Amino acid sequence: MSTPAESSCEFESLVGDLSLRAREAQRSLALVSSGERAAALRLAATALRRQSAQILEANQQDVSAGRARGLSEALLDRLALDGARLTAIADAVDAVAGLPDPVGETIDQTERPNGLHLARVRIPIGVIGIIYESRPNVTADAAALCVRSGNAAILRGGSEAVHSNRAIHAAFVEGLATGGVSPDVVQLIPTQDRAAVGAMLGASGQIDMIVPRGGKSLVSRVQDEARVPVLAHLDGICHTYIDAQASPDMAVALATNAKMRRTGICGAMETLLIDAGFGAARQVLGALLDAGCEVRGDGRATALDPRITPASGEDWDTEYLAPVLSVAIVDGIEPALDHIARHSSGHTDAIVTEAQDVADAFLAQVDSAIVMHNASSQFADGGEFGLGAEIGIATGRLHARGPVALEGLTTYKWIVRGTGQARP
Template identity: 40%
Template sequence: MSELIEKAKLLKKAAYETAVLSEEKKNEALEGIAEALLANTDYILHENGKDMEAGVSAGLSPSLLDRLNLTEERIHQIADGVRQLIKLKDPVGETTEQWTTDNGLNIETVRVPLGVIGMVYEARPNVTVDAAALCLKAGNAVLLRGSSSASHSNQALVKVMKGALTSSPIPEEALQLLEDTSRETAAEMFRLNDYLDVLIPRGGAGLIQTVIKQATVPVLETGVGNCHVFIDESAEKEMAINIAINAKLHRPSVCNAAESLLIHEQWPHKEELLRRLHEQSVELRGSSDLASAFSFVKQAEEEDWHTEFLAPIFAVKTVEDVQGAISHIRTYGTKHSEAILSETPENVQAFFESIDAAVLYHNASTRFTDGEQFGYGAEIGISTQKLHARGPMGLRAITTTKSLVRGNGHIRA
């Protein structure tokens, strides 16, 4: 029996047990996980060091290495994320609707776990813990399939978490890591309908499209973040500059970092903003007017408007008005996160009404598209699709519903 099938069978059985646990028991298990992560920090960092060394040797980009890297501070943040979940209300068992029909049937819709969730993700070890904790809190079992570049880190994190589960109410079999990272096994996992209830890919466009095209298991799609910041003519100078810099540079390697900057052609502070970005080592790829006006702005290629750089690179363009910004975003955006910086209410309203994206911002950085920032604790991913869930996906996004119908001898005529 293959590793995949063996672990899938364990997960299916464990999912039934986990689904009926009380919130108190699930929180007890999560606290044990948080404590174990902190107690085993040195071991986790040692194993992560192996992946980092291999990543450097393999020539991974700085953005990928940043995603891969764990530090003592990051492990503390990961553990804090688990503890934030403990504070959140368990959605399982929540009544979403209840009514009585004309013939006297009482119908109640309640939240229940999805079942067995398959997570497919790239070189971000923090996702290993975030996904596990979220799935378990919502009463699910979870199969984790990370990338080979983070294999030592993922194995260490899962070993620590499963160790904590051995003395908790949640069966340790509810958490499994697929250590075989071959493409053949991944393809088999994508078609494991008898055992998996949903697949959630989290990573770059290539990974997400591979899962969507190959999977027969239903896919809860997370999206690429080609996010835009539009600075309107009325935008306040310092606020606009600070937000643009934050959206690009706070953490360039993540999906909610801004990749394109659209500036109203009449905004009077373009030069200062572009110079400040350049001084902070941002590579600027601009429209022809900007490339002609500023020696430090390179001429943008068509591909730059489509690209999720995940690096300190900004595609910059002037637009005639808010409609020009809307048109550009409709053409190149990925329906993730888009921001307008403006003091003109009608332009903000037009932007909000006309842009189709999971999250829209007025006078705020796109970096807030994050489960923790939205008050969800950790997140399973950021959905850019429209079915089931959209935006940062917390606990409710990994539940479904069932209807409980109570009668009194009812038969249908």
């Protein structure tokens, strides 16, 4: 039996080998034209459609195992594929293939008084490690975004989706190979041992950036242990504030959609703030309750409907990912802004109002990656933003924020052209 140290070395060696192959494949990808990369992605999308029966059969294995393990309905919803969802996955790969290629784009340029010409030009980041749970669509989305932006990807999916991920990955790289792109540009960690995650997090100099997508425990571990730069968000505690001057019909529609369309996604509303001067609060809350949402409220909210239960202090900082909602009644935009500043995770926060000045104040003062006016927070998605897909949503203040797609997977280098200048 191997010792823990021997086991750690084993996984470090595995990740080191995958990283070396990824680095070599990523360098070879630089010799593949933008059009050829796009064509290879379209072939990958075709392969996903062609192998749909095998992928759905593999997914059914995962869903059955998940039910047997007692996974929550929210996790099962993230995990499950059907014909429509698989078609959407392949369509997203096609969409990424059709997006403008950021690699080689000149960000800005200038000429110095001494005649030196300087330009900042977008280049790939290099080798991207993606650690994710539950959602097999991430396998294709992340792979497509990395290939289109000239990066290599090392994927480590969760054990609950192991068969789905393997089937999607096999189809995807088959399509890439048909298009003349090395399969090593997208690699899937072949083990579900958690020690492999630790090896990825410690792979400084081998992996250039880590993107975690999953629950709070996973993201917390990645942020705490990584020796590699991390692009992530921890929680999706998203707020919607209904202003006194909101349209009642719009408020009902947006609040219900923001919470109940899909409760298990990070853009789902978790806290609803209602201005005390809004006249249709009972109507909004009644619609949510009638739709099957459990509502927990402050003292003024519980007085509006006997079905509302008192909220605890923890509720305002909880990402439910379930049909559960916290509600507070506030006296205007300033208390709403204060509440969001204290409790928002910086993901997505929205206002519903017909007053443009109030909307402008909200949009200017809420410091979240995504801020919305008269729209459902469920639009917090790379596909809905016209990005084709997303590798994740970032809530930090450096490099990239919000849905991260092609541009967020690039950095830049300075290109300096001279005519023989020597520095005095």
